[in-house]
Amino acid sequence: MWSDNETTEDLLGFEVHAKLITEIIEDENLLPITVGVFGDWGSGKSSILKIVNEELLKSDEEGTFVLYFNGWLFEGYDDAKAALLESILKEFEENKKFGPEIKEKAKKLLKSVNWMRILGLGFKHIAIPAVSAYATGGVSLIPFLAEKFSQINPEDISELLQGDKSEEFLKSLTKEIPEEEKSMLVRKFRDDFHDLIAVSKIKKLVVIIDDLDRCTPDRIIENLEAIKLFLNVDNTAFIIGADPRIVRHAIIHRFRNGNSDSGKNDRIVEDYLEKLIQVPYYLPRLSDSEVETYITLLICKREVQKDSFKNVLKAFQEFRKKDKYRVFGLGNLKEVVDTGEYEHLTKSLGSLPALSAIITQSLYGNPRQIKRFLNTFTLRNKLAEVATITEYDRTVLAKLMILEYTELKLFKQLYDWQSAQKGTPIELKELEKICNAGSDDEKRNKIKEGDYSQWAVGKIVKWLSTEPKLEQIDLSDYFWLSRDKISSSIAGASLIPPYLKLIYNKLNQEDLPATASKNIIQNEVSTLSEDESNQFLEFSINMLRNNQETPQGYRIFHYLIEQEIMYSSESYMRLLNLIDKAKIPPAMGTDLKSFKQHPDLGSFLEEYFKNGKTKAAKAFNL
DSSP states (O other), X not given: OOOOSOOSSOSSSTHHHHHHHHHHHHOGGGOSEEEEEEOOTTXXXXXXXXXXXXXXXXXXXXXXXXXXXXXXXXXXXXXXXXXXXXXXXXXXXXXXXXXXXXXXXXXXXXXXXXXHHHHTTOIIIIIHHHHHHHHTTSSOOOHHHHHHHHTSOHHHHHHHTSSTTHHHHHHHHHTTSOHHHHHHHHHHHHHHHHHHHHHHTOSEEEEXXXXXXXXXXXXXXXXXXXXXXXXXXXXXXXXXXXXXXXXXXXXXXXXXXXXXXXXXXXXXHHHXXXXXXXXXXXXXXXXXXXXXXXXXXXXXXXXXXXXXXXXXXXXXXXXXXXXXXXXXXXXXXXXXXXXXXXXXXXXXXXXXXXXXXXXXXXXXXXXXXHHHHHHHHHHHHHHHHHTTOSSOOHHHHHHHHHHHXXXXXXXXXXXXXXXXXXXXXXXXXXXXXXXXXXXXXXXXHHHHHTTOGGGOSHHHHHHHHSSXXXXXXXXXXXXXHTGGGSSSOTTSTTTSOHHHHHHHHHHOOTTOOHHHHHHHIIIIITTSOHHHHHHHHHHHHHHHHHOTTOHHXXXXXXXXXXXXXXXXXHHHHHHHHHSOGGGSOHHHHHHHGGGTTOTTHHHHHHHHTTTOOSHHHXXXXX
């Protein structure tokens, strides 16, 4: 099994990206600067940031002070912006390399952060204790509040801070604070922080913020607002790792004003990002050769001894310096590992490298999804051993799992075919025969002529053409290994990118107007790639199966069908066959009447509700 944690061990050849980012940060002429390391969920951002952190720490003697934060750690704070600022200042206060003067300045700045938290209305944990301290002479207040409290008897202040009305009392005061005084506090903080950097004599402060895209939209913006406070402060650099789609959604969420003009929203997002991030760096998806190399190295890491793997990694690094495009595969390992390990690797790798092109398409060249695919593959192989399945070929399992990840609906169709024909479906034999010769276009056309139009997709044609051929193999045992996934997607909630979950959650709001739902579908769902759209539909199916009595899940499908999202009607029909008819809300039966003339759904719904026993059926037939 392979861990899903970030690592500085570079199996992806990502060191080149890390070195480029490090060089940008080390160029003092570019400071102050904010670099955005952008990539999809699971694309390797965290690993790159770990390598960058390691590279920069080597420069510590030259006066580089590096702080590494996980943005997600601040999720539970009342004010993530203040939490980040506090964390940075505490590093100055507690680090042994700084003297008393620096520590004192850091303490002073921490008090300023507390007042900024008060202005952010963090009353229970911040404002009330701070004002209580003021009443007893323990802390100073910003001028406006100091003047207000000077007019109140200290004993009265203590009484006002007791009970349920304490927050109301403080809110009434902070609302009156002039914007000029709030701005003055921020300017003073930035000036004091600039002074702290200057006195500390460090050449540069580098703050790395990872996993920002795991936070809620409000927390994302609070972290970004904290970074804005440091913009134009000399000798500072921020490196942010995030999925740009999640960040864009957070900005829209924060600055929404009821405006439905998507073009205007896009401009707001781009303007905000351009002001905040001077260097956006987008990680490319892995190519076919990089996926094959990655799979080879992952399996080597698991199968060979530690010392041997160090040799493998060193050979890979040397190879990558000379050749950035070709595969570092099984052939490159022959001279690196001993004969026994090489023979073992040959068996372990099986057909996975040969399937790398399809894996790349199916899993979007995403390292995290590749690891999870391999982990599932490993578990099923172990299950086959425990179950003592005879005449078992792990390369056959690998090929079937590729179909499972690539096109779940076709995987289920193949399951139905083999189930009805004792494991050896004639349909698969016909499809593989078509794919034995000719160009990909010729194969696709012949498949369409043979009434298998859903199989006439480029990546499926490649899958059918790739060894091993399955026509003579009894597939029963292989589907038995996958039986827990036949009725639900292996690429379900655990493999759904956060961006797709985010879209679903936006749609899955009770009382969301139909026009708003359709706008979300039109602007966000319809623009997804075919693979992403299929994942979104599978996730929607699973969510509704878990909440069969809730109307919103059904309405989402109704809107998807009305907006003519590809495969939405087929997915909905499959869903309806999987759920308990008695749990369908009656109102959905009424809603579905509007689909009676639908070319795909119409006849299906007539048959589905013809018995008229459930409330939804009665509503449909009324």
